[in-house]
Amino acid sequence: MGILGWIVLGLVAGAIAKAILPGRQGGGWVITLVLGVVGAILGGWIGSLIFGGGLGDFFDLRTWLLAILGSIVVLLIYGAIAGRRSRV
Template identity: 45%
Template sequence: MGVIAWIVLGIIVGVIAEHFVSGRKSHGLIVTCLIGIAGALLGGWIATTVFHVHSLQGFFNLSTWITALAGSVVLLGAAQLVEGRRSLRR
């Protein structure tokens, strides 16, 4: 699957992941989409490089969506942790 497909998938999955991670305060739509894109790309890279999963071939494959969703949830969770630490400092 190409990088463009991972970007489109990341935008969709970023919005879905925001509902899973939703904390006290939601991110804006643009930030959520950017984190979703980065999470999808990171999830795809980890799946193919570290775990040697080569079944991430199709856009409509369930394992592709799960991988992108997992990467997006991890990055959104990390972003909320960073934001939480910033608010504690103030």
């Protein structure tokens, strides 16, 4: 998958993760893109550890599910860090 595929996958996975998570997460589309790409990488790494296979082709369902799962994890971590920082 090329860099454009990673960007599109990260943007869509980050947007879906933001829609799934309750509450309001800060950040705009740029933060969503960065967190989505990081989440896709994290999801691929977790998938390779647990299932023996990471991210596959762009149109593979496993790729999208792992990217969304990784994006949710990254958004939860980002929300915890950003929420703690705004209360100080």
